[in-house]
Every structure is written in C-alpha cells, then in structure tokens.
C-alpha cells in the first residue's frame with residue numbers, strides 16, 4: 001500500500017517531538033511511539049544512566065532496535081525520534097526509506113528557554129545555551145535531509161495541526177531513500193514551502209502563465225519562507241516540450257545562480273512538469289524539484305513517477321530522464337480554471353486505474369460522479385488520492401518500465417495510434433483517444449480473456465457519463481498502420497494490455513489482426 005502510514009518527527013532537544021507525536025497521532029487516528037520511552041523500557045533505566053553505565057554507543061544501539069521495531073508495526077504510526085537518531089547513518093536510511101520525516105524547527109533561543117537547565121538530557125551536559133548551537137551545527141546535514149519542515153515555535157497542539165493538515169490523506173511513493181510524499185488537499189498550494197529542501201535559498205518557479213494567480217500566491221509563500229524566487233513563466237502545452245525551451249530554461253537557471261542545494265518548482269500541467277523535471281534533472285547534473293500539478297491529468301498521472309523529458313522531431317518524449325521529484329503537491333482548488341474538455345478527458349485515466357487496480361475507485365465513481373464532474377473538492381481529493389495510490393504502487397514496483405509498469409498502458413495501444421492518426425486536426429485529445437482505446441481493449445478482454453462483460457459495461461457507462469463515448473470517424477486501416485509503426489519502433493509486435501477481470505490486467509498480449517479490426521469497427525464511426 002502506498003497511502004502514507006508512518007510519520008517520523010525529528011528535531012533538536014526542546015522542539016516538542018514527544019509532546020507533538022501523540023497529539024498528531026490523535027488527529028490522524030493513528031498510534032504513536034516515543035523512541036526515548038522505548039529505550040527506557042528496554043534498558044530498565046533512564047537514558048542518562050544507560051549513557052553513564054554503558055556508553056553512548058549502547059544507547060544508540062537501543063534506539064536503533066526500537067526504531068526497527070516501530071517500522072515493523074503494521075498499523076499507522078507517528079514516531080517521536082530521539083534528537084540524535086536522524087544523525088545516525090543506519091537510522092537515517094531507515095527513516096527515509098519507510099516514513100515521511102518531519103523536522104520540527106525552532107530558533108535556538110526558544111529551545112534553550114524550553115530546556116531550562118537540561119536536566120535528564122545527558123547530551124546537553126547541563127548547559128543547553130552552549131550545546132544547542134553546537135548540536136544544530138552537527139546535525140544540520142541530517143535535518144537538511146527531512147522531507148517536510150514545520151515551525152515548532154508554537155504550542156504542541158498547533159504544531160500537530162499544521163503537520164496533520166499537510167499530511168492527512170497523503171500518499172507515499174515508496175522508492176527507498178528516493179521515496180517522496182504526495183500531499184493532496186484543498187489549499188495545499190500554500191504548503192509548498194514546507195516541502196522545500198531546508199538548505200534551499202533560491203527557488204526557480206517554472207509556472208504556466210495559465211496559472212498566473214496561483215504562481216503569484218506561491219511565489220509570495222516561498223518568499224515569506226525566507227527564500228529568493230526566480231520566476232520563469234512559460235506557455236504550457238505540447239509546444240513547450242522542446243529541446244530549445246529546455247535549453248533556454250537551463251540558461252535562465254544558470255544566470256540566476258540556482259545552486260546544487262536549491263530547488264525547481266513546476267506549476268502547471270503535464271507539459272510544464274515534463275520540461276521542468278527534465279531541467280531539474282540536468283541543471284548541475286540534477287537538483288531537487290517539486291511538482292505542483294494544475295490539470296487533473298497531471299494530478300492523477302503525469303506528476304507521479306519521475307518520467308521527464310521533451311519531444312524530438314521524430315516523436316513524443318524521445319529525450320528525457322527518470323528524475324523523481326522530492327514532493328508532489330496536489331491542490332484540487334487549482335482545477336477551477338481548467339476548461340471542461342481537458343478536465344473531463346482526464347477521467348479516462350481515472351477509469352483506467354479503476355479497471356487495472358481499483359482500490360475503491362469504482363465505488364467513489366459510482367457514488368459521486370455528478371459532483372466529481374462539478375469539481376466538488378471533497379470527492380475530487382478522494383479520487384485523486386486513490387489514483388495516486390495506484391500509480392505510486394505501480395511505479396514503485398517497476399520504476400523504469402521493464403515490466404509491470406506497462407499495465408498503465410491499458411487503452412493506450414489504440415489511443416496512441418488514434419492520436420497519431422488525428423494529429424493533423426487535433427480532433428481528439430489524449431484522454432479522449434485513450435477512452436476509445438479502452439473500449440476497444442474492453443471488447444478484446446471479453447473475447448480473448450473471458451473478462452466479465454458487466455465489468456466492461458461499467459467502464460463504458462462511466463466513460464459515457466464523462467462525455468468520453470464519441471466514436472471518431474477514422475479509417476481503421478489508418479489506425480492499424482499507426483499501431484504497426486509503433487510496433488516497428490519497439491521491434492516486437494503490437495502488445496496489448498487486456499483484462500482477465502477488473503484488477504487482473506495482463507500485459508504483453510498478442511492479438512490477431514482480425515480481432516483488432518472487429519473491435520475497431522465497433523468503436524470507430526463509419
């Protein structure tokens with residue numbers, strides 16, 4: 001499962017980790033674990049006694065064992081880490097691999113005030129005013145590796161509320177130490193600064209001009225977090241995805257002095273995310289980036305998985321890199337200005353997820369389709385979340401598409417060929433073409449793999465409600481020719497993704513041309 005299930009709180013002594021953890025857990029309906037308490041219980045004596053009797057290494061070993069135990073739990077948990085835990089290499093790797101690491105940060109003076117004389121904290125050696133700045137300097141590299149930074153200069157309840165608002169219902173893309181969090185909530189745009197690398201002093205904001213208002217709001221929020229913003233407005237759309245545009249943006253990043261520890265933020269649809277991610281992958285051989293999608297397609301699909309790149313004269317996405325973002329922030333309120341056609345056509349991908357994995361999507365679509373088409377932020381956030389869960393699971397299982405990731409191409413065999421066949425008049429956008437392709441794949445799934453007919457009827461009915469039932473007037477022979485051209489590109493025959501049943505996709509299926517022609521006859525107009 002890729003729903004976020006573990007949050008680890010780290011920070012200097014006095015930052016309130018132990019007080020915040022149970023409050024945060026209560027807000028999320030999760031359990032909480034305090035690693036220091038676990039160590040005391042395991043050792044049967046206070047931590048200072050462990051250090052005095054057995055040495056600091058013995059204390060660290062107990063901490064590591066308690067952390068490993070917490071990570072093995074099957075329930076959702078908030079973990080309050082001892083202050084020095086994140087600075088230990090093995091612990092840091094485990095924390096990054098298995099949780100969203102939240103750094104609770106507060107100014108030294110406030111920490112010192114909260115700590116009093118430092119009694120009971122052996123590493124403060126009775127002198128917090130001297131030790132806190134030293135510990136901060138020592139642990140800075142570890143804190144810089146946190147996924148989320150939240151100010152701890154407030155009451156614990158308020159801090160817990162802040163973390164809960166950002167991470168409730170979040171999804172995690174479990175890619176080991178390159179794993180990242182997808183925040184999904186109305187108003188999430190204002191949380192983008194929390195996801196920036198703590199060490200970043202400049203943000204290059206590559207933003208679609210179509211999202212000018214959100215771009216200004218985001219730039220203001222980043223500036224208030226104490227960073228410089230280099231604004232790089234672009235015109236979103238397929239024409240942005242060129243080698244030239246990427247080169248010009250790279251030049252602007254160099255001119256602005258964007259450095260290794262800085263961050264690129266993409267605000268826009270899939271075209272902006274693809275180019276900005278590619279620019280982030282190549283500037284100084286790779287800098288951090290955050291993807292803030294503004295189209296429904298980007299929220300449920302293109303923003304997740306790290307595929308970045310540009311088109312070449314010979315075809316789409318022929319140059320690029322797999323470069324995972326450090327976070328994805330989905331704010332359904334940003335969809336308010338998206339025109340109806342691209343909004344509706346993204347449902348082809350959502351219905352696709354429901355057919356290949358489901359994870360509760362069919363029930364959500366059955367219960368809320370009219371509100372979803374009206375862009376009601378509540379059900380929309382739920383549908384975006386489940387779509388992200390499915391894409392994150394599939395990406396994590398096969399990051400570079402050597403196998404299972406191919407199931408994401410359900411409906412795309414015909415879809416891509418139709419897009420190519422109609423490219424000259426733009427009659428079909430991507431989602432509309434994929435919807436036709438899913439109807440064809442549905443027919444073949446029933447015929448060749450015995451997929452239950454009522455499941456395919458459900459797929460076709462939902463597509464129809466989304467306005468995706470048109471049968472385009474395209475010559476089937478032309479579609480077959482474009483499919484064959486794709487075949488030459490991969491050199492291994494046309495391979496289909498078909499369904500044995502909902503949630504049981506089979507990729508790499510060879511289909512006789514006669515069956516394909518019959519299916520095309522049913523989904524294309526004469």
Ligand SMILES: NC(=O)c1ccc[n+]([C@@H]2O[C@H](COP(=O)([O-])OP(=O)(O)OC[C@H]3O[C@@H](n4cnc5c(N)ncnc54)[C@H](O)[C@@H]3O)[C@@H](O)[C@H]2O)c1
Nearest residue numbers: 210236237238269270271272294295297298302307337338
């Ligand atoms: N990287 C991946 O894994 C992946 C997956 C699927 C698709 N893609 C790519 O995504 C691209 C398509 O992305 P897309 O469908 O998100 O569209 P897009 O980025 O091409 O944008 C389409 C249009 O919508 C406008 N727009 C964007 N957000 C808006 C908003 N909130 N309000 C009003 N207008 C807005 C844009 O300016 C543009 O004119 C394609 O290039 C495709 O190859 C990539």
